Amino acid sequence: MKIIYTAHAEVTGGRDGHARSSDGALDVQLGRPKEFGGGAKPGTNPEQLFAAGYAACFESAVRYVAGQRKVAIQQSSVKAAVGIGPREQGGFGLEVELRVSLPGVDRAVAEDLVKTAHEQICPYSNATRGNVPVKVSVE
Numbered sequence: 016m017k018i019i020y021t022a023h024a025e026v027t028g029g030r031d032g033h034a035r036s037s038d039g040a041l042d043v044q045l046g047r048p049k050e051f052g053g054g055a056k057p058g059t060n061p062e063q064l065f066a067a068g069y070a071a072c073f074e075s076a077v078r079y080v081a082g083q084r085k086v087a088i089q090q091s092s093v094k095a096a097v098g099i100g101p102r103e104q105g106g107f108g109l110e111v112e113l114r115v116s117l118p119g120v121d122r123a124v125a126e127d128l129v130k131t132a133h134e135q136i137c138p139y140s141n142a143t144r145g146n147v148p149v150k151v152s153v154e
Contacts, residue, residue, distance in 0.1 A: 024041060026045065043059050044056070045059060046058030047060065062109070069113070073095070073133070077091065077117070079132070080136060081128050088117060089119055090117075093115050096112040113149065113152070114152050126153050133151045
């Protein structure tokens with residue numbers, strides 16, 4: 016694989032800390048969700064960041080496939096849900112749900128675009144395959 020871009024970020028303080036990308040474009044306070052004993056300190060969390068990153072990447076992958084197939088997409092969105100919880104084997108694991116909206120695109124065509132994006136194009140899907148359960152659907 017030939018790397019064409021590498022993102023760099025530094026976190027201090029873990030889930031209750033601060034995250035900043037090397038170029039300063041990302042500069043956020045982190046805070047644990049109340050379900051993990053947080054709530055006193057406002058801030059985003061790794062699961063929200065992962066959900067936003069996966070959704071953005073996946074929508075771009077769908078648009079890429081649509082472009083390759085000459086399917087016009089006027090509007091689209093991806094809603095991502097990232098769950099975290101204890102695994103039977105110990106430690107914690109993630110699960111992901113992606114719900115794709117492609118108004119004006121025939122449902123069968125939309126489902127095929129989403130399937131191809133998930134199975135072949137999106138690097139997040141490629142990275143999670145076999146490691147994280149990912150459910151993908153068209154709304």
